Amino acid sequence: MQSVRMTEELWQHLLSLREDSIDPVALPEDVDVSCLSLYRPLALRERPFALAQVGQSLDGRIATPAGDAQNVSGSDGIAHLHRCRALVDAVIVGVGTVVADNPSLSVRAVRGRSPVRVVVDCNGRMPERAKMLHDGGTPVLVMQADDASRRYDAHEVIRLPRQADGGLLPNDILTALAERDLATVLVEGGARTISRFVDAQLIDHLHVSVSPIIIGSGPAGIRLAPIERLSEARRPEVQIYNIGTDIVFDCNLRAEARQQTALPKREDILMANTA
Ligand SMILES: NC(=O)c1ccc[n+]([C@@H]2O[C@H](COP(=O)([O-])OP(=O)(O)OC[C@H]3O[C@@H](n4cnc5c(N)ncnc54)[C@H](OP(=O)(O)O)[C@@H]3O)[C@@H](O)[C@H]2O)c1
DSSP, X not given: OEEOOOOHHHHHHHHHHHTTOSSOOOOOTTXXXXXXXXXXXXXXXXXXXXXXXXXXXXXXXXXXXXXXXXXXXXXXXXXXXXXXXXXXXXXXXXXXXXXXXXXXXXXXXXXXXXXXXXEEOTTSOOOTTOGGXXXXXXXXXXXXXXXXXXXXXTSEEEEEOOOTTSSOOXXXXXXXXXXXXXXXXXXXXXXXXXXXXXXXXXXXXXXXXXXXXXXXXXXXXXOOOOOSSGGGSOOOEEEEEXXXXXXXXXXXXXXXXXXXXXXXXXXXXXXXXXX
16 A cells, blocks of 8 residues: 655646646655656546546445535545546536535645536436536536437537437547547546446546545445356456545556456356356
């Protein structure tokens, strides 16, 4: 497990990488840079990158059953989330999160610029009073199905084809963002939105930030199709970071997807062996 002790020096270095500076802020040789691996893929912007982040309790909950998700993460978990926001082009949430939390999705806990805000609101049910629609912050893009046609004054609505399951293809969402030069994204929640992106194999890294509290009941951060055997469970490459109040599991889902396509499926091997 590596320790993340973010200093002003390290953060300035990351921000200068993020700004495509040809002359990034140099780091003295004696600085411990081990924590940089957590943020460099976002800051370097070498290719499109999708990060998903879940802030959860020790027992895997992201909110109470009543939907209270404020302060699931400790102060360092929140700073980590805001660092991720500051390094991406756009942050994506589902409309369920807007209804439950009324978030602003801005960068406040650290220095840095706020990302464009994207709400996946297939049926146009975002409340008119949602804070982000009126706070004068960064642009809000609303992803709606092509047969839903609600307007949000002063904000862009992007209409995408509705699929047979009633939803939008996560790939269509990322393509629409890439067309607007928004190539690095943070999928911040909630569970249904993250799960759709994970299911579609579009997430490069998943940060699971675990805070030492026990909520006892309430929704989980990710909900995928049920499996019968643990041998079918996903086992991504994971780097673990102690960020202070919370522990971050940085899961490389892209490497896992590559392994899955490169290796024959376990069931195929078992069937071939017993044939
Ligand atoms: N601790 C954390 O890290 C964290 C972070 C964020 C949120 N939360 C919590 O998570 C809860 C909300 O999560 P949630 O799973 O209920 O809701 P959600 O993921 O925020 O929103 C789900 C809704 O968004 C729309 N949506 C998302 N992806 C879509 C797609 N690909 N196609 C079509 N529609 C799509 C759908 O709206 P329609 O139903 O209109 O079709 C869907 O029902 C809240 O309690 C919030 O506090 C926790």
